[in-house]
Amino acid sequence: MDSLKRDFNTVTLVMIPVAIAINIAVGQLALLIKVPLYLDSIGTILVGVLAGPWAGALTGFISNFIWTIAGWYTPAIAFAGVAAIIGALAGIFGRAGWPNVWWKAILAGLITGLIAAIISAPIATYVFGGVMGSGTDAIVAMARSVGLDSLGANIAQGTFSDPMDKMATYLVVFLVLRALPLRFLARFTNLKARS
C-alpha cells in the first residue's frame, strides 16, 4: 500500500488524464499520416516511467476504458488488462533507469512488445475469434495458411506488430525525457536520475 500511495501525488493524478489524451491524440495522428504503427501508448509509458508501476497500470487501464466508452474503438476495453501490464512494465523499466539510454529504451520496448503480444493473443483468439477487423488480419490469415492454429497465428501476428510499435514508442519516450526540463523531472521519484 505504501508504494501505491507514493505513486499517486497530485502531479501524477493531473498527469494521467493528460497522458490518456496524448495516447489518443498521437494514436489518431499516426492513423492520419498513415504510419504503420499504433503509437497509442506513449502517455501510458511516460506515466509508468515517471510515476511508477501502479500509476502506469492505471493509466493504461483507464485509457482503454475511454477508447471504448467514448466510442472511438469499442473493442479496446477487452485489452485494458494488457494496457495495464504495459504501464506497469514501464514503471519497472523506469525504476531501473533504462529509458535514459537510447539502446536500453529500445530493449525495454522489445521486451514490452513481446510480452504484450503473448498476453493479447489469447484475448484476440477467445474473445474475438482470432481477428481484429483490421489490416493485421492479413498476417493472421497468412500464419494460419502455413498451418498454425488460431492462438498460434495470433501470437505470430502480435510478435510481428507489437515489438516494432513498442520500440518506436520507447524511442519517443527517450526523446521526450531528454527534452523535458530537469525541474519537471524532479517532481517524480520513480525514474532513476540521469547520470
Add this chain to the structure above:
Amino acid sequence: MSEPVRRPSAIEALHPLTKLALMLAAVVAGAALPTIPAVLGVFVLLLVPLAVAGGCLRPFLRTCLRVLTPFLISLLLIQGFFTPGPTVLLRLGPFRYTLEGLLVGLLFSARLLVGMGAATLLMLVTRPDALMRGLVERGLPNQIAYIVITALQIVPTFQARARSILDAQRSRGLETEGPLTVRLRAFAPLVGPLILSSLMQIEERAIALEARAFNRPGRRTSLVALHDTRAQGLLRWALLAAALALVAARLVLWRTA
C-alpha cells in the same frame, strides 16, 4: 460521446448502475449462451428494446453495424477457410471453406454484436459523469472518477491541438505525405510539440487543484444527484443472479459449446 440535454427517456432516467448491470448481464449472456439464435436473441429481445425505450435505436444500430462489419468480414473469411470440418462448401486452390467454420464465425460475430452493442448502448444512454458518480457512491476512489472525467473533457482539445500543429508544420513546408521514411521523419516535429506543451501545463493544474483542497480527506458533495429506487435495487440483484446462473450453466450444461 452522448450528451443528452432533452428530457430524459425512460432508460436515461434509470440509475446509472442499473444500466451498467443491464449491459453487463447482456455481455455475460452473450458469452455464455451456446447457440447462434440464443445469442442473437439477447440482442433482439434485450438490447434492441432498450434502445427503443432509450429513443436511440437509429444511432445504436448504425454504430453496431459500423463496429461489427470489419470483424464479420474477417471472421467469415478466416474461420470459414481455416476451421477443419467434414462439410466443404467451397474449394479455392488448396483451401476449403467449411460449414463448421462458417458457423464458428457466425457465433463469434453474434457474441461480438452483443458485447460491443451493450457497450455502445451504455454510452448512448448514460452520461459518463453520472456513471462515475454512481461508482464513487459505491466506493470507487474520487481520484479515478477525476481521471476519467478530465480525460474525456480534454481529449477533444488535444485532437484540435494535434490538428493545428499538423497544419502549422505543413505550412512551414513539412512533408507529411510520400514514402514511409518521409512520413516517419515528419512524426517528430508533430508529436514533440504536442507532448511537451501539454506536459508543461501539468504543474500549473496541480497547483490549482491543491489550492482547492483536492487531496483533502473526508466527504464531498457532488453537483450530480442520482435518483435510485427500491425496484431498481432488486432488479440489479436479479441481474447479478441471472448472470451467475448463466455462467454456472455454461460451465456445467453447455461445456461442449
